[in-house]
Amino acid sequence: MRITNNMLINNMVNHMGNNLSRMEKIQNRLATGKKIDVPSDDPVVAARALKLRTDVSRLQQYKRNTEDAMSWMEITESVLGDLTEIFQRTRELAVQGANGATTPEDTQKIEAEVRQLKHQAIQLGNATYAGRYIFSGFKTNTKLLNEDGSFAIDLSNAQRIVYEIGIGDDIHINVIGGDLFNNGGDAEEGSIGGLIQGFDRFIEALNIGDHQAISDLLDDIDHQMDNLIRIRADVGSRYNRLELTANRLDNNSFNFTKLMSINEDIDQAENIMLLKSEENVYKASLAGGARIIQPSLVDFLR
Numbered sequence: 264m265r266i267t268n269n270m271l272i273n274n275m276v277n278h279m280g281n282n283l284s285r286m287e288k289i290q291n292r293l294a295t296g297k298k299i300d301v302p303s304d305d306p307v308v309a310a311r312a313l314k315l316r317t318d319v320s321r322l323q324q325y326k327r328n329t330e331d332a333m334s335w336m337e338i339t340e341s342v343l344g345d346l347t348e349i350f351q352r353t354r355e356l357a358v359q360g361a362n363g364a365t366t367p368e369d370t371q372k373i374e375a376e377v378r379q380l381k382h383q384a385i386q387l388g389n390a391t392y393a394g395r396y397i398f399s400g401f402k403t404n405t406k407l408l409n410e411d412g413s414f415a416i417d418l419s420n421a422q423r424i425v426y427e428i429g430i431g432d433d434i435h436i437n438v439i440g441g442d443l444f445n446n447g448g449d450a451e452e453g454s455i456g457g458l459i460q461g462f463d464r465f466i467e468a469l470n471i472g473d474h475q476a477i478s479d480l481l482d483d484i485d486h487q488m489d490n491l492i493r494i495r496a497d498v499g500s501r502y503n504r505l506e507l508t509a510n511r512l513d514n515n516s517f518n519f520t521k522l523m524s525i526n527e528d529i530d531q532a533e534n535i536m537l538l539k540s541e542e543n544v545y546k547a548s549l550a551g552g553a554r555i556i557q558p559s560l561v562d563f564l565r
Contacts, residue, residue: 286541292534297527308526315523322516325428329509332426332436336502338392339438343495345387346443349380350491353465354484356380360469361478374469381462385412388444398440400424407440407450412459414440418450428508434501438494446490458487 291300302309359365360373388398388408395403400422409415423435441449445456455463461483468476 299527311526312523315519315526319516319519319523321430322512322519326509326512326516328426329428329505329512332428332434333502333505333509335392335397335436336498336505338390339397339436340495340498340502342387342390342397343438343443343491343498346384347488347491347495349384349387350484350488353377353380353462354481354488357465357477357481357484360465361474361481363474365474367472370469370472374466377462377465377469381412381459381466384458384462385410388440398438398443400437400439408444408459411455412462413453413455414444414450415452416440416450417452428505429512432508434504434508436501438498443490443494446486457483461487 288300299305299308299312356373356377360370365373385408389406390397396406397403398407399405399416400418401424402416402418402422403424405416407415407418418439418441422437422439424437425433425435427433439450441447441456444450444458445454446458448456450456461480464483465477465480468474468480
């Protein structure tokens, strides 16, 4: 087979191009910090990268859901704490009002304070989180209670707001208004729940000076307190579960991010050595090419 100068030059140019392409690929890896630029570089790494990125994205969404749920429940717990203080104070006033030695002036003062406690309880019933009413079930854009304490909406205990905090792991975050203000029952629009009724009976008994009726209300106040304690315990247990879930999601997110880095990121030291090696190969091909191209027609005429 006859080897011509044209064949030598073409082969030289092809090999130099291949050397330059390999060096460029390594330079791109160093610039991006990733093993692949396009899926065709390594289909296995690309497929695993897509799976890991999907997992990390899902974990981040679960984490956002968990954080939002925790914020909602923190507001709920704060409101329940305030209601507990209201009923503790109401019980103290009931004990004072049940005393037959209480003067009419003292009774009027107690009544005025009880009215304010009732008003505060109604305001707490319409508490919001991020513009959403927390005790109104699915109807978070509608307040739970009217100014007189009657329910502004129909509400059943089935109206639970559920957050997805993991694969197959859901949790409801809200307290239903009827459960809180109607002793665990449903809320019917226009009706008055047992919690507000207790305030109304207390105020009426103070109005007429019926000390025995006030004394009888102590059991009802204790019953409302027991209901509050039950609800607070349930909220607390769900919040603890959310905290555990948040810690688990943080750990999983860290682990999956680490796996993603191992799968995609390059070894900088190794790639710098490869780049140096490819640079030497390319320089050698340039030097060799210079010797091939150097002869001209003049050289053969000498």
